[in-house]
Amino acid sequence: MHSPELLKGTLQTIVLKVLKDNGRMYGYEITQRVKELSDDRILITEGALYPALHKLEAEGMLRTETETIGKRVRKYYSLTPQGRSLVKERVNEFVEFIKTMGNVLQLQIK
Amino acid sequence: MHSPELLKGTLQTIVLKVLKDNGRMYGYEITQRVKELSDDRILITEGALYPALHKLEAEGMLRTETETIGKRVRKYYSLTPQGRSLVKERVNEFVEFIKTMGNVLQLQIK
């Protein structure tokens, strides 16, 4: 598991990108997908995820559809056109960030 | 300038690594070196730096020597052997983190 400090500020980027790559998903599914992609190194907590999803929805980046499976309610999220732009922005931002950190920490890039 | 959120948790790593690469340095010098290495993208604030240095010193990672230039006091910091271990640990941690993020965000790592 990674130091939680480093993860700060990456949650939105992760959520948006995973939604872009996987289409419509519900909250719990996102946590599981990230766990899988990160080989158990990034475990998104519900207390962080749900407020983040609500915020992105309120900002018009995501839209939701509610589906009932048996008696279980699932809230599916997908990107709006605005959300699609934001993904690109956020991912670019992150790539720039690691480039800069590569310089500062003198990491061998490639 | 990078989104300050992404920087969270990287300050200690940056300070330790810059000290390792440059030998003994004083606080203000560290901020300037990081500004330079990051092409003005990472501007360490004094309110973050000095407490961080004091903490690392209290933990035995850094030692200090005070020097007086004219009437100006400078506090030089350098790594202790323990500090040297910590640099490696922190830098490895960061590298692992960006590898994981590379997987999650499906970035081209070539």
Added chain:
DNA sequence: AACAATACATAAGTGAGTTATGTATCTAAG
């Protein structure tokens, strides 16, 4: 003289996260 840069330090405030708690359904084990 006045302002910017150098050089240190600490206190108050912020905000994205963690931790804790609550509700409820589904499924596997003993």
Added chain:
DNA sequence: CTTAGATACATAACTCACTTATGTATTGTT
């Protein structure tokens, strides 16, 4: 069958590394 774990959502209290603000003092520049 009932108990525990996984599934699925949600929100409130708290934490803590940072930003912002403030303070002191020297040095260099206009």
